[in-house]
Amino acid sequence: MSSTIDLNVRNATTGYDAVNVLHDVSVQAKAGNITCILGSNGAGKSTLVRMILGLTPARSGNVAFGETDITKTRTHKVIGKGISCIPEGRAVFPKCTVLQNLRLGAYGVESEDEIQNSLKNVYELFPRLHERKTQIAGTMSGGEQAMVSIGRGLMSSPELLVIDEPSLGLSPLFVTETFKIIREINNRGTSVLLIEQNVKQTLAISHYGYVLGQGRVVAEGTSKELSSSEAVHSAYFS
Amino acid sequence: MKILSNKIGIFAATAVLAVYVASLMHAESQLTVGILSVLFGSAWFIGDKTGASQMLDKGIKENGRFSSTMFLAAIIGVAIYLHDDHFNLLMLTTVMVFVIACLGLNIQFGYNGLLNFAGAAFFGAGGYTAAVLTQNTQIPHLLILLIGGIVAILIGFILILPVLRTRGHYAAVVTIAFSLLFRTLVEVSPALGGAQGSAVKGLNILGWEFNKNIDIAGLDISFYMNYFVLALILLLIAIAFSKAIERSWIGLNFDTVRLDETAAACFGVNIKRWKITAFAMGNFILGLIGAFYAMMLGFIAPNNFTFGDSLIMVSIILLGGIGSIPGIILASAIVIILPEKLQGIQEYRFLIFAVGVILILLFRPNGLIKRKMRQFPKTKAQGE
């Protein structure tokens, strides 16, 4: 069962207080694809995520998920439309157990059967979470928390998974592991919007990408095009 | 409108204010008081809307010394007008007592950001010191005022460790607990008169009996005029002290500690030192004026120093505008005079007061008169 809904951000501008961080950004995450957003610190990547999810609504332009305009939709309703998020820094609920974290990922799911099914899938992907399901998440290592966060993001069987800097603060070995899992998730039919600063591994697994710099899209293209493009390199080492 | 920004305007404004306060004090019927209150509210509102207030504000800023003198003259004028009126002189003096107490609290909380919900307890500590010392010793009364302040400082030091170690809500509970503790303590201590309270001797400075009516050239003047004059002097000192603090490096330290402890520490500010200083200064003022108040009333009881009274002091500061001296004066006047005068609403005064505070905090979160930017004294080089 493969996702069929595109996410479209059109000419969107947003920011905090008096300062605009994103200027006239247009991005598309095609159904079934892994789309990546690259850029160095402070380029506006996380703000883009916040805008899509309704945490920092767009000031102009719009965001649409398939036919539905979600520009002004409140966050908990955006999630209900089939988008799920693995937030920056993982943001597990530190005082909750692994199982509670996963169940919160399926908060909008009514059927217990579906939840059990999702749990089974997550445990299959991360057997370690099954072993540790009663552990308090805040006491786990960074890598384990990353598993919890990814697993939690999958619990609602989303159409689109938005992943914000999964490599942040993880050891290189685990970063590689995480990227493999993201590819696996995509292979099972979920579209992915991947926000990363780790260029090479990101481009290796994604289909299409955008490079943000100073809050604007400075380059876009298929991952092959971007891999050979100077724009990417210069977005980091200008 | 422009006339308001020069000396004539300021003179006229203070004159109007004096006449207004005098009539309010003098008003007997509830209708008159009601009309006068509404008048004040509408004048305030209209002044704000038409820009008259801003003009006046500008004028006061440009003619600082003149304005203060006028204002002082207005207060004295009102007092002279009320010279034989015990009740109203007492009320006017009580307002000044609260202004001074709140100026103390303001150093802690307006400048330094230290929450103190036990203002009435430190005020009471001074009061009970006065009660014990006037009853049992021959210590000169002026000295007793100072001792009242020192006792409040010492009692404050009991709390200093938790006050320094906590922030926010946790800090609030320390002073709230102390406030409740203090009240119960005085209520159940036979030595302090228990729930019935304790008598306090009236002030006597260098043989001058404050509790005797004065007779000057056949003019009968209420004995409260003595207290009025001393309170006014104390008030002027307290204002000068507050202003000196604010316009000094100490005031700057207080403000930075309040606004950003980490940044302040990174630039060499010793956070603990300034918190202790502010706490001690504030408590001293509270204790001193508490002793004065007890001696003026001649009697104190635990009911004067409840958590509710502490709350009224904090409300005065927030209503007036945190850190704002004119704001504290205005808010104290409103909070003390209005319920006394509006006997018709006497029964409802707490309710109205509480609703009023909520509304002001919601719609005017900076208080009635927002604190001005710090103005350091002008140096010669800055003449231009």
Add this chain to the structure above:
Amino acid sequence: MDGSRMDLALFSQYIVNGLMQGMVYALVAVGFTLFFGVLDIIKFSHGDVLTVGAFSGLTAYLALSGMGLSNPVVLLLLVIIFALSVTALLGMVVAKLLIIPLKQARAPALNILLITLMLGTVLRETVRLFFPNGSSSKAFPTLLPTGGIDIGSFSLRIDSVMLFVAGALIIVGTHFLITKTKLGLAIQAVAQDEETSKLMGINFDSIVLITFALGSGIAAIAGIMNGLYYNEINFSMGLLLGAVGFSAAIIGGLGNLYGAILGGFLFAGLQTFAVVALPIPTAYKDVFAFAVVIILIAWRPTGLIAEKYSERV
């Protein structure tokens, strides 16, 4: 007290009293902790919500017995339901109209603190002014069996046992709700991380409203318990109970359910200890308890039950 051997019956009476008080304190503290958990605010009107609860209960009783209803079980049930509904609604209205908007406008914590303090005054004064003859104490009806069980020279009142068990059930029930149900999970999520909870699809505002309804409802129960135990309520009962409940929540560790319960019983324990074991007049028990609270806060500025995981995740 002359320091000689204490009467066993009196001693037991103090213990029972202490346990009852501890239960009431704990129930109030649980409310403070819930509100702080979800919104990081102290709602100081909480003690007066308790008063409103007790008086609503009394109102319901007067109305129902006026209609001729006399079955104590039914009466008690209806009294509780009515009081619960009134306070739960009150809690939601306050949260919806005052606290959530203030939080969203990023009002200074101090302003919120003061607004809720003043709101408490409004509630208290409303009861005093508008309840018939509200400024004097009111007799609270006896709706529980009045008998006692004799154990030696000591008689244990049945109603105290029932009240204690009821309080314990409420606490256990709240604990169950928070830890074992989906709603509780959502409350926990909101308390730990507002933004991430929204990312889970949780409607933040409605969870906050439900939490306020819950905390306020528990306060009503505490108020009724207090009334049933002492057979008397008055308009200012919530003031001290609120302050004690707040202190209890703080010394336990704000935002922690166990901390609130621990704090509540600890405070009552201190009062009882002061009465039973210290050579000071009984009237000093609050002075002693509050003094220990201040010392505890100096020693453990963020409460007795500290968080187990590191701050930076």
Add this chain to the structure above:
Amino acid sequence: MTNISLKATGVVKRFGGLVALDKVNLEVHNEEVLGLIGPNGSGKTTFFNILTGIYSTTDGKMEFRGKDITGMPPQAVFKSGISRTFQRARLCLELSVFDNVAIGDHPQLNQGLWFNIINRKAFRHEYGSCHDRVAELINQFAPHLSSKLNEPVGNFPMIDRRRIEVCRALLGNPKLLLLDEPSAGMTEEETRQLMDEVIDIRKKRGDLSVVIVEHEMGIISRITDRCVVLNFGKKICEGTYEDISQNSEVQKAYLGDDL
């Protein structure tokens, strides 16, 4: 006397299970501009916070101009001559420009009660000289603010706040200036201007070293003499910008491994 201003040896910082800094050795030479770079979460700001005493170290030692400053509280670190700016400009927005900058002069100002409250004449004198120094710095870094010293900082845009922050950090004549992401919230051009002014000051003062945390490599390449690269709390490389930008470890840290 060696050429070393700051010497950090084996600095470790743990937050619970997370190792934010892992045995970092770092030297700042006298009068150099050192770039401290690395991807997000690599420990740059943590290093600043440890150095200035906001966090305590788990292990390691820091010497500044031959003096051990490990474990000193922030005030003491500042007094020894280390001054900083913050990633999210930490200014007191309600206070005036003058107030915010003047606090940077704290150790030089008489803090006595008598001096401040009673002896107003002496205070006014000291205020005057402090005012002159503040005005001079503001004139240099933000001339358009010279006439607005008494306006609240909250009225000004980010670029001005950054400038005010730099003035505050420079007022006390530090020997080591730490700049934490000065470009955050500013355009490239604005950052460039500000940095040019910082370099200018450094040249004038002579004995000032600068450590700058920055992700805008354009700025790093223009102004630094040397760079240290952190990744996962470890120092992975140091050298001139040209050297490090060619270094394969650094490229890996920024662009990632091949899968």
